[in-house]
Amino acid sequence: MGIYESVRAIAGTSGEGAIDWQAVATAAKAAVEPGSLDLSGADRTGYADDVRDARNRVRAVSGVEFDLPNRIEVQNRHHWIDANIETFQRALAPLDDRTTALPGVARTVNSATMAITLSFFGNNVLGQYDPLLLGETDDHALYFVHPNVVRTAESLEVDYPRFRRWIAFHEVAHAAEFGSAPWLSEYLEERMERGLEALASGHLTNVPMTELTTAMTAVEGYAELLMDRAFDDEYADLREKVEARRRGGDPLTRLLRRLLGFGMKRRQYERGKAFFDAVADARGVPGAAVVWERSENLPTDDELEYPELWLDRVPE
Helix, strand or coil: HHHHHHHHHCCCCCCCCCCCHHHHHHHHHHHCCCCCCCHHHHHHHHHHHHHHHHHHHHEEEEEECCCCCEEEEEHHHHHHHHHHHHHHHHHCHHHHHCCCHHHHHHHHHHHHHHHHHHHHHHHHCEHHHHHCCCCCCCEEEEEEHHHHHHHHHHHCCCCHHHHHHHHHHHHHHHCCCCCCCCCCHHHHHHHHHHHHHHCCCHHHHHHHHHHHHHHHHHHHHHHHHHHHHCCCCCHHHHHHHHHHHCCCCCCHHHHHHHHCHHHHHHHHHHHHHHHHHHHHHHHCHHHHHHHHHHHHHHHHHHHHCHHHHHHCCCCC
């Protein structure tokens, strides 16, 4: 498997939709080594203990009651790609109805873009809380991409069990958000659907996507708050090295990150975390959970920049 197989898969795109998802899956996995999933007994116990302890600590620190997802999986890179193919396929369904003068060419370009996106993420994602948006059930899932966790700990020269545990705290923090806000999945789904329909229709002004971005900034920021304040070990060195990793890489990696919006993603983390740090400093960490009581409590874009506006608007 390799670049030749990826190119061949994309060149052979077929079907009538905007994206040939089978070709995307084949090409993305051809471009990425699956990585070892040979877990030791200590690995299996470690993941289980990390998730359980993260749930207990996050509950205690946040004051939020929530359950863990029914699906908790330790995956290799190809498993992650397969799981996310389904999510992307559901999310981008509105594009299938978009007409084009050269449907075959557009399908090939779209499929190639998605394959590059999934292969890059599959090679870099450490953990993922997946609310399975737009699915037919209310099930959520939690994934750890074991080869990436091990490789990243080694490259950062940090203790692997401590690093794995820190990642678990971040993903479990997302479970706390969605578990305490039953409206959140529907809120994100609605804006995702409306936003993609607007984009497919060529609308340049896209209010739903702006609202989606603001909400996701809050989602990431709250997880960063809980990740740090609930974690039961030192983490300053981990955060410093992960931030350096987000900024670094070879020229091609930096280019791909820019094209795939990693700069915006990092800005989401930074803005969201700054907002929730300010709220938690003013009202305590449990007070920050008021954001998830109802959709009206979500911060606006201005309030993310100036948390005092949110503190004045939303009562304790």
